[in-house]
Amino acid sequence: MRRFPNLVAAVAAVVLLAGCGSGAATPAPSEGGPQSAGGSGDTLVVYTNSNGEGRGDWLTAKAAEAGFKIEIVGAGGADATNKLIAEKNNPIADVAFGLNNMYFSQIKNEGALEAYQPSWAGDVDKELGDGETYWPLVKQAILLGYNSDKFSKDAAPKDWTDLWTKDAFKSRYERVTGLGTATAQLVFAGILSRYRDDSGDLGVSDEGWKQVEQYFQNGSPAVAKTDLFARIASGEVDMGQMPSSIIADREKSFKVNVETVIPSVGVPLAVEQVALVKGSKKKEQAQKFIDWFGSAETQGQFAKQFNSMPVNKGAQAQANPEVVDFFADLKQQDIDWDFVQENMGAWVEKIELEYMT
Amino acid sequence: MTGTPVRGMVRSPFVLVVGAVLTWFIAAFLVWPNINVLIATFFPDGSFSGRAAEKLFSSQRAMKALGNSFLLAVALSVTVNLVGIFIVLMTHYFRIRGSRILFLGYASTFIYGGIVLAAGYKFIYGDKGIVTSLLVKVFPGMDAGWFSGFFAVLAVMTFATTTNHMLFVANALKGIDYQTIEAAKNLGASTWTILRRIVLPMLKPTLFAVTILSFLTGLGALSAPQVLGGRDFQTITPMILTFTNSPTSRDLAALLAVILGLATMVMLSVMSRLEKGGTYFSVSKVSSELQKQEITNPVANAAVHAVAYVLFAVYTLPVVLIILYSFADGAAIQTGQLSLGNLTLDNYVRVLTQQSGLRPFIVSVVYSALAALIAVGGLLFVARLLQKYRNWVAAAFEYLLHIPWILPSALLALGLIISYDHPNPLVGGAVLTGTTVILLIAFVTVKIPFTLRMLKASFASVNSSLEEAATIMGAKTLYVFRRILLPLVLPAAAAVTALNFNSLLDDYDTAIFLAHPLVQPLGLVIKANTDGAEGTEGIANTFVYTVLLMVITGLTMYFVYGRSRRRTGRKRLPGSPSVPGTAGQALPGAPAPGEDDAARPAAAVR
Numbered sequence: 001m002r003r004f005p006n007l008v009a010a011v012a013a014v015v016l017l018a019g020c021g022s023g024a025a026t027p028a029p030s031e032g033g034p035q036s037a038g039g040s041g042d043t044l045v046v047y048t049n050s051n052g053e054g055r056g057d058w059l060t061a062k063a064a065e066a067g068f069k070i071e072i073v074g075a076g077g078a079d080a081t082n083k084l085i086a087e088k089n090n091p092i093a094d095v096a097f098g099l100n101n102m103y104f105s106q107i108k109n110e111g112a113l114e115a116y117q118p119s120w121a122g123d124v125d126k127e128l129g130d131g132e133t134y135w136p137l138v139k140q141a142i143l144l145g146y147n148s149d150k151f152s153k154d155a156a157p158k159d160w161t162d163l164w165t166k167d168a169f170k171s172r173y174e175r176v177t178g179l180g181t182a183t184a185q186l187v188f189a190g191i192l193s194r195y196r197d198d199s200g201d202l203g204v205s206d207e208g209w210k211q212v213e214q215y216f217q218n219g220s221p222a223v224a225k226t227d228l229f230a231r232i233a234s235g236e237v238d239m240g241q242m243p244s245s246i247i248a249d250r251e252k253s254f255k256v257n258v259e260t261v262i263p264s265v266g267v268p269l270a271v272e273q274v275a276l277v278k279g280s281k282k283k284e285q286a287q288k289f290i291d292w293f294g295s296a297e298t299q300g301q302f303a304k305q306f307n308s309m310p311v312n313k314g315a316q317a318q319a320n321p322e323v324v325d326f327f328a329d330l331k332q333q334d335i336d337w338d339f340v341q342e343n344m345g346a347w348v349e350k351i352e353l354e355y356m357t
Numbered sequence: 358m359t360g361t362p363v364r365g366m367v368r369s370p371f372v373l374v375v376g377a378v379l380t381w382f383i384a385a386f387l388v389w390p391n392i393n394v395l396i397a398t399f400f401p402d403g404s405f406s407g408r409a410a411e412k413l414f415s416s417q418r419a420m421k422a423l424g425n426s427f428l429l430a431v432a433l434s435v436t437v438n439l440v441g442i443f444i445v446l447m448t449h450y451f452r453i454r455g456s457r458i459l460f461l462g463y464a465s466t467f468i469y470g471g472i473v474l475a476a477g478y479k480f481i482y483g484d485k486g487i488v489t490s491l492l493v494k495v496f497p498g499m500d501a502g503w504f505s506g507f508f509a510v511l512a513v514m515t516f517a518t519t520t521n522h523m524l525f526v527a528n529a530l531k532g533i534d535y536q537t538i539e540a541a542k543n544l545g546a547s548t549w550t551i552l553r554r555i556v557l558p559m560l561k562p563t564l565f566a567v568t569i570l571s572f573l574t575g576l577g578a579l580s581a582p583q584v585l586g587g588r589d590f591q592t593i594t595p596m597i598l599t600f601t602n603s604p605t606s607r608d609l610a611a612l613l614a615v616i617l618g619l620a621t622m623v624m625l626s627v628m629s630r631l632e633k634g635g636t637y638f639s640v641s642k643v644s645s646e647l648q649k650q651e652i653t654n655p656v657a658n659a660a661v662h663a664v665a666y667v668l669f670a671v672y673t674l675p676v677v678l679i680i681l682y683s684f685a686d687g688a689a690i691q692t693g694q695l696s697l698g699n700l701t702l703d704n705y706v707r708v709l710t711q712q713s714g715l716r717p718f719i720v721s722v723v724y725s726a727l728a729a730l731i732a733v734g735g736l737l738f739v740a741r742l743l744q745k746y747r748n749w750v751a752a753a754f755e756y757l758l759h760i761p762w763i764l765p766s767a768l769l770a771l772g773l774i775i776s777y778d779h780p781n782p783l784v785g786g787a788v789l790t791g792t793t794v795i796l797l798i799a800f801v802t803v804k805i806p807f808t809l810r811m812l813k814a815s816f817a818s819v820n821s822s823l824e825e826a827a828t829i830m831g832a833k834t835l836y837v838f839r840r841i842l843l844p845l846v847l848p849a850a851a852a853v854t855a856l857n858f859n860s861l862l863d864d865y866d867t868a869i870f871l872a873h874p875l876v877q878p879l880g881l882v883i884k885a886n887t888d889g890a891e892g893t894e895g896i897a898n899t900f901v902y903t904v905l906l907m908v909i910t911g912l913t914m915y916f917v918y919g920r921s922r923r924r925t926g927r928k929r930l931p932g933s934p935s936v937p938g939t940a941g942q943a944l945p946g947a948p949a950p951g952e953d954d955a956a957r958p959a960a961a962v963r
Contacts, residue, residue, distance in 0.1 A: 045874040051885050052895070056885065073872075073881070074881060074884065076884070079869050079870075082602060085604070086771050087774060089778045090779065093874075177595075178599050221587075221588055223584070224475075225584065226691050227893075230688065250893070346605060348603055349605065352596060353412060354417075
């Protein structure tokens with residue numbers, strides 16, 4: 001106990017010093033360790049929402065082999081979008097990738113992207129990007145999947161609308177509890193686009209909004225931190241929305257069999273893109289990185305590693321043949337993305353406020 | 358204490374220096390960025406519209422969720438007090454067998470919380486939970502889904518948020534003068550009468566304060582309703598988060614946040630009014646230390662023991678299961694099937710052998726420690742002055758310092774970006790975005806309201822005669838501060854520092870917008886490893902990170918708080934019997950670590 005006063009004095013000194021520093025030292029970026037991102041050597045700063053499940057580490061290592069020093073900053077799609085827009089006056093990122101066309105067109109409208117034509121622009125379908133600032137990398141289908149042990153192909157739903165119009169599926173499908181994710185937004189883009197009516201509320205007819213209402217009334221609400229596949233495995237629900245890339249893996253983990261529904265209007269596609277950030281201080285290096293990352297070789301390796309569907313035609317040979325076949329047969333839903341992009345914010349707001357119960 | 362005229366205040370150089378620094382800090386980091394973000398939100402085209410209010414008030418769902426949040430806030434204020442007072446009495450007032458073990462169990466809420474805590478309770482009481490399975494065997498007719506809705510959310514949040522009771526009410530209890538209790542006993546008062554007429558009244562200021570915290574926690578509830586609320590009991594925080602993320606709906610988020618913020622301020626002012634005018638500490642010059650009380654009635658004694666141990670089980674089972682499940686694979690976690698044979702170290706190996714390795718942990722520890730120390734260090738001066746000088750200037754400063762409680766942290770971060778992405782004279786013409794400093798500033802500001810309330814309270818409990826004596830003997834302001842006041846408030850300051858440190862460790866909402874790309878803190882890594890991919894690895898990673906954070910926060914609590922607690926229990930300055938105890942006397946503050954909190958809504962783990 002004798003030592004105690006000394007200890008107090010020492011702690012007090014530390015606290016006091018820190019306290020004195022709080023006013024004077026913190027705002028002066030010249031002191032301590034602050035470093036400007038712009039001056040962080042030749043490291044390219046890459047924003048993405050596609051760094052999970054080891055993708056970020058894999059890409060960093062591969063890029064290093066190709067002579068690019070990159071630092072990946074991961075964030076959800078909406079977070080990354082907001083961050084890029086907020087930073088547009090003094091950008092920190094050099095490259096952004098993984099966000100879908102809806103997010104990128106939002107960023108582009110805010111003037112935070114720089115036009116660039118990558119060397120591989122000829123190997124991809126320009127329609128999937130904007131042909132100017134953001135360029136397509138990976139295709140993802142947003143699907144309705146069902147437990148094929150419980151429903152035969154004939155008994156299964158044929159379209160999203162069957163879920164709430166046929167009694168067999170009511171309460172047997174999982175419905176979302178929030179529209180914050182890209183997947184959920186794309187599902188609604190796919191449904192609402194069918195009911196486009198310029199005289200309707202937010203460009204959608206009353207009939208369209210009725211579908212949304214029914215979707216929420218008849219579905220089983222998603223459970224936080226419990227995957228749809230876990231709920232299918234335990235028999236709580238039998239079907240729900242899922243992006244194509246996760247299906248094979250989850251089937252194995254949860255020991256369930258899932259088949260997907262291809263409605264006659266087709267399936268909405270989410271296309272992950274890459275773009276150069278306007279105001280990048282390492283523009284040339286960033287352009288070289290984009291050229292390398294979107295190339296047939298890199299995209300092919302990426303597809304092989306993560307079971308994805310590359311847009312680059314040269315890369316498809318290396319992708320999982322099952323995945324390539326699936327997309328070859330897939331009918332893509334014809335969606336007017338300008339219309340969707342223009343209205344999505346208001347749709348999300350209306351759905352959250354009026355239809356989600 | 359009476360008010361001090363403003364003129365008297367500006368005569369002290371100490372006041373002038375602290376005042377100048379504080380004015381600059383408030384202007385630069387609390388007012389300017391938030392005005393910018395609110396203007397951008399409410400006046401997007403330069404003109405104001407009542408759109409947000411109109412939309413919100415006509416939405417049934419928004420109104421119901423808002424109502425649920427308020428209902429939860431009020432209910433929690435009651436239930437947390439009941440459970441909290443009970444466990445404090447068990448561990449610090451009555452002679453209960455094994456009270457040290459009980460303490461450890463009850464203290465488990467210090468170190469974890471949020472979504473994983475809710476998941477832990479679900480493993481036990483959910484439809485496939487251990488307890489539910491047992492109950493169904495005994496009562497075959499019962500509904501396996503009994504543990505959901507308002508009742509389940511309230512129960513889980515009650516047990517999850519007694520942290521403040523264990524810290525501050527327990528401290529206040531230790532400050533009670535035992536001579537009063539002995540005197541009452543000699544006069545023939547029963548155990549119950551003593552408790553009701555002597556002990557609880559002395560705890561009142563602290564109880565008011567923790568009540569505010571419980572209210573705040575209920576208002577900001579996020580993960581417990583998401584996991585256990587079901588269709589009928591959802592709260593407003595998830596909606597605020599969705600709207601914050603959407604530029605076209607951000608005005609709705611800001612409006613909702615402001616409504617919750619105002620409710621908090623009203624609660625604060627009501628509580629401080631209730632508290633005014635009472636004398637809550639012993640005025641005896643020689644006080645003696647509290648001794649544990651026997652419960653003489655054997656039946657009551659047995660019943661109290663039984664309840665205490667049942668609560669112990671309620672508190673510890675989720676922690677044990679979370680630790681066990683962190684060794685299981687993700688599918689087992691989500692389907693609730695645990696078999697001892699399947700437990701492996703794979704999850705830990707995967708998390709700890711990532712390329713980023715331990716670096717994010719170190720970055721977070723350094724950032725959190727710096728922010729916690731700066732907030733407490735700086736506010737020691739401020740709290741002292743605000744407590745000493747009571748006038749309109751001081752009151753204005755105090756309210757301004759509560760701004761971070763009103764807005765969600767994502768908006769605070771956006772405000773800092775749009776205010777400091779160009780050279781700004783407020784910070785000497787520097788550009789702050791893209792530097793390592795901006796995140797530190799944000800971390801410090803979000804911790805200001807809680808820190809200020811706690812420190813101010815602890816200064817209020819310092820017996821002013823000590824200071825007067827020193828001043829009469831010729832001690833200077835800083836000397837009095839350093840040698841007399843500081844040692845007395847240090848235990849409280851250390852506890853606040855520890856709580857601040859713990860709650861910043863896994864921050865995501867602020868860091869995602871402000872972190873330097875080369876110095877990324879833990880929250881971002883956790884998010885990358887747990888989000889979206891909820892499938893299998895993601896959920897297992899969540900559990901691993903929770904356990905790793907438990908280790909860090911547990912150590913912090915032990916080093917900082919556990920040691921000072923023991924120390925103040927033994928040594929007390931004569932004449933200031935209530936000093937260590939009433940650390941929490943005025944105590945409002947932000948929720949302690951592990952609680953849901955509107956201010957840090959989307960943390961990945963907690």
